[in-house]
Amino acid sequence: MKIGELSRRTGVSIRMLRYYEEEGVVVPARLASGYRDYDAANEKAVRAICMLSKAGLKLDFIRRFLPCLSSDGPILHPCPDLMAAMELEMRSLDDQISRFRESREMLGGYFKEMCEHI
Structure with a gap:
């Protein structure tokens, strides 16, 4: 095509x-x-x-x-290297999410405190 x-x-x-x-x-x-x-x-x-x-x-x-693309079945064949790399990537994302949640909680606390003094 x-x-x-x-x-x-x-x-x-x-x-x-x-x-x-x-x-x-x-x-x-x-x-x-x-x-x-x-x-x-x-x-x-x-x-x-x-x-x-x-x-x-x-x-x-x-x-x-x-190269992990397979001709049949799912789009990606679960190559061991791919699985390990994706696991590391997911851990990194989990760490980022945790840091974002902490930041969100801190900002929420500051915002709540500021609103109480208005």
Whole structure:
């Protein structure tokens, strides 16, 4: 399929698809005419990249685990390295959430205290 069709199917802009190609995370075949020819594997890779991106992962992280894409079943095959890296990422997010909650509680306390003196 051409890049416009891949964009329509995945909801990813043509500009972003070209960026993914520049970064080497999506590699289309080339037709004799020089046009890019994307296949189902490229579509699956783009969907996986989008899913992981929406989860807050950066492209450098995602790039390491594109080989974990499986041809059948779920989008990502549970490679041991991927599972370990995702566990570390989740721990980091949990730490951030904890710090945000503490900050929220402090600000809430200050706000409540200020309102009581008005």
